[in-house]
Amino acid sequence: MHSAVIDVEPETVCAGGGATAPAHPGHPEGPVSAEVERIVPALVETLLDNREELLSVLTRVATRQAAVDEFFRSLRALSGAPWELLRNSPGKLGRLATFLPSNNLLYSYVLFGVVPSLYTDEVRMRPSARVAPAAMAVHDIIGPRVRAAVGGRFEMAPVSQREFLDACAHSDAVVFTGQPDNAGTVAARIPHDALFLGFGSGPNPVVVGPEADLDTACRSVLAARLYNSGQDCLCTDIVFVHRSVARELTTRLADALSAVRVGDRREADTLVAPLVYPDAVEGAAEFLAGHQEFVVRGGRADLARNIVEPSLLHLPWRPGFHPPEFFSPVVLTMEYDDPRLIEQWLRSPEETARGMYVQVFGEPALRGPRIGTSVVCDGRVTFDVEDGNRPFGGYGPRAGHVRRGGAVTARPLLLSAEAGRRARS
Structure with missing residues (x-):
């Protein structure tokens, strides 16, 4: 080499x-x-x-x-x-x-x-x-x-x-x-x-701060997580939500997920379909089974049909937690009360290695152009900023x-x- x-x-x-x-x-x-x-x-x-x-x-x-x-x-x-x-x-x-x-x-x-x-x-x-x-x-x-x-x-x-x-x-x-x-x-x-x-790839976290418009934030989180049933490297794997808006946002997300249609991927109104990769179903099933106490909505996976139910989990702040790449319709929120915690998380060795994008809504303390190795998307999700004629991703070597x-x-x-x-x- x-x-x-x-x-x-x-x-x-x-x-x-x-x-x-x-x-x-x-x-x-x-x-x-x-x-x-x-x-x-x-x-x-x-x-x-x-x-x-x-x-x-x-x-x-x-x-x-x-x-x-x-x-x-x-x-x-x-x-x-x-x-x-x-x-x-x-x-x-x-x-x-x-x-x-x-x-x-x-x-x-x-x-x-x-x-x-x-x-x-x-x-x-x-x-x-x-x-x-x-x-x-x-x-x-x-x-x-x-x-x-x-x-x-x-x-x-x-x-x-x-x-x-x-x-x-x-x-x-x-x-x-x-x-x-x-x-x-x-x-x-x-x-x-x-x-x-x-x-x-990277976790592409979304941050929903105390000044966020929650209608916009909820739509953005779902757009950033459920694209092609979550099977995209631009999908977000973790949502940091400020304590002051956590209850309302998780309620909105749970309600929205309950209305998500699971069906044939060829039908125009299907948002979540059977996953293409059996190992993604297995990984999601294992994560859901190990975190059942945090499930707000959904939480089941059908390995025989390759279906992961649109699911919402809400975790307390865990500075050492680094989410897997779900590649499935799993929405994972984590509560924070100080934006400096998120900065520290983004600058951790694990996230410095895989930093791509961080999508920020209503958190003025987190400003770009980048934090650690993650490029800041202010008020937009990864799919909004991705452009095939411009450089792609962040500064994390992985x-x-x-x-x-x-x-x-x-x-x-x-x-x-x-x-x-x-x-x-």
């Missing part, structure tokens, strides 16, 4: 909670090529022409509501590609190898495959084994048009991880979206000067980091921005 120097990059400009790429004065940003201006509208048209077919594939692993949202996020990211390339001037990459995640099949395909193909000679993607048939179906719909448009190699194959590591060993850049503990093993296989982008030349830097990630840095170095 390459020797590594771990660094946390200084704060970049933050607009409303979204981290943006730092400016590069002295490096002129050239015009986007006429080829890109021709290709992108054609690919956007491909998505639009195949909308229902794509949604049919996406709802194999996502609720209809989440799939529609993902479709439009994909359209936006693809439409924004000329702006992204103009801003970052990524130069030309020879080969990109991408480990695709097991969710957001279309969106990740666009972010880590289609957009990079505009400045890469060869793109090779490996779908997650959990969802390989659905991921390959997305590729079958879009892939031929991308190959024809970009004129380069654009491939996806459900090969073994060992076989795909051989492709990584000859790549200029590797995007890894698997478990953070496996990132080092993959990075050790790539050339010393290649780019390695490791995308992880949440996201880039490796090149033996150095490891934790910061929000965007491949074109990192490729632009590499071209200018």
Whole structure:
């Protein structure tokens, strides 16, 4: 494995909670090529022409509501590609190898495959084994048009991880979206000067302070927790609620959860469906069983049907508690009475390692642009600030980091921005 120097990059400009790429004065940003201006509208048209077919594939692993949202996020990211390339001037990459995640099949395909193909000679993607048939179906719909448009190699194959590591060993850049503990093993296989982008996850806490509008806070918490039945790395895993509003907020949340429809993920009004990952059901069931005294609403899991009941738990302040990634519709609130406690929690070694976003409502003592390694989203949730054409995540090394030349830097990630840095170095 390459020797590594771990660094946390200084704060970049933050607009409303979204981290943006730092400016590069002295490096002129050239015009986007006429080829890109021709290709992108054609690919956007491909998505639009195949909308229902794509949604049919996406709802194999996502609720209809989440799939529609993902479709439009994909359209936006693809439409924004000329702006992204103009801003970052990524130069030309020879080969990109991408480990695709097991969710957001279309969106990740666009972010880590289609957009990079505009400045890469060869793109090779490996779908997650959990969802390989659905991921390959997305590729079958879009892939031929991308190959024809970009004129380069654009491939996806459900090969073994060992076989795909051989492709990584000859790549200029590797995007890894698997478990953070496996990132080092993959990075050790790539050339010393290649780019390695490791995308992880974090707890993305919500803070509901004494000055919060509780209607807004309740809607925001549910939006940040129940997206695709909770199966997204942007979903929040813990909600810190000030003692003065804790009783009212938990009452509102319990009432709202009691009205959540659990059903077929293909139906438009289904908010929670059977989970795609059996281990997520098992993990939720184990957590619920071990914390029954804190259950306010729900609290049951059906392992046979892969269903976790929309559940609310309310815990007293526990400074040493660090929530798991639920990947299920479990809303966990924890009461606090001093915002300095939350700052200390965010700066703990555990949360410094996995800091992504912290979403703040009505707590003026917690201000951005970041606390510890977590980017502050003021009055907005992660799904509001996430933008496929801008760097993603926070500054926790387990949440996201880039490796090149033996150095490891934790910061929000965007491949074109990192490729632009590499071209200018």
